[in-house]
Amino acid sequence: MCSMNKWRILGLLITLSGCAATAPPTAVHQPMTMRPATPVAAAQSNGAIYNVASARPLFEDRRARFVGDTLVINIQEKVQASKKSENKAARDQSVKVGVPTVTGLPFKTVQDLALEASDKNNFNGKGENTSSNNFTGALAVTVIEVYPNGNLLVSGEKQIGLKEGEEFIRFSGVVNPNNITAANTVVSTQVADARIEYKANGFLESAQVMGWLSRFFLTFLPF
Numbered sequence: 001m002c003s004m005n006k007w008r009i010l011g012l013l014i015t016l017s018g019c020a021a022t023a024p025p026t027a028v029h030q031p032m033t034m035r036p037a038t039p040v041a042a043a044q045s046n047g048a049i050y051n052v053a054s055a056r057p058l059f060e061d062r063r064a065r066f067v068g069d070t071l072v073i074n075i076q077e078k079v080q081a082s083k084k085s086e087n088k089a090a091r092d093q094s095v096k097v098g099v100p101t102v103t104g105l106p107f108k109t110v111q112d113l114a115l116e117a118s119d120k121n122n123f124n125g126k127g128e129n130t131s132s133n134n135f136t137g138a139l140a141v142t143v144i145e146v147y148p149n150g151n152l153l154v155s156g157e158k159q160i161g162l163k164e165g166e167e168f169i170r171f172s173g174v175v176n177p178n179n180i181t182a183a184n185t186v187v188s189t190q191v192a193d194a195r196i197e198y199k200a201n202g203f204l205e206s207a208q209v210m211g212w213l214s215r216f217f218l219t220f221l222p223f
Contacts, residue, residue, distance in 0.1 A: 024199040028172035032157045034144040036068025072185040077135040084128045093119040170197040
């Protein structure tokens with residue numbers, strides 16, 4: 001009886017772990033955030049206003065330029081693509097054979113026999129594909145690496161919890177500091193190697209995904 005209860009508890013734990021919401025996989029640069037490096041002990045010491053860790057020159061603006069700094073990405077992505085193709089092919093063949101009447105020819109039954117064969121093959125293929133994507137918004141990201149040339153590798157994530165599940169907005173890419181405005185913002189169209197994701201989890205998203213067993217048979221079925 002004790003062993004049966006253990007198996008029941010184990011099965012319940014497995015069920016609960018499978019039902020727990022997990023973040024969908026991502027392709028953006030990792031890590032999603034980065035803490036600024038601890039400053040090396042300097043000759044200056046912290047004072048009532050001056051702080052060695054956050055001190056910057058008097059005429060320096062607040063644009064992101066160090067690991068751990070944050071900036072705002074204005075996502076303005078609008079992509080439209082259209083493709084249309086049409087192929088046609090046709091082939092006709094015809095063969096006629098006749099056996100004339102010849103005196104003295106054996107097999108009299110085949111004389112005056114006419115044979116005819118024809119073959120016709122038509123192919124008509126059409127294809128059309130249209131794609132339109134529009135994604136706008138704003139997302140704060142963190143500088144996770146500074147390249148030797150001064151470019152900034154940024155990455156960030158925003159999670160929105162809903163009663164049906166959770167939504168994840170992720171962004172990463174390489175920012176040229178010259179494109180950062182005075183308000184510490186940059187447009188997503190000016191970010192190199194940009195990776196933008198909008199994903200969600202929950203039962204609504206699961207209902208729209210084909211089951212793994214169906215995908216398995218779909219891979220091998222020839223029709």
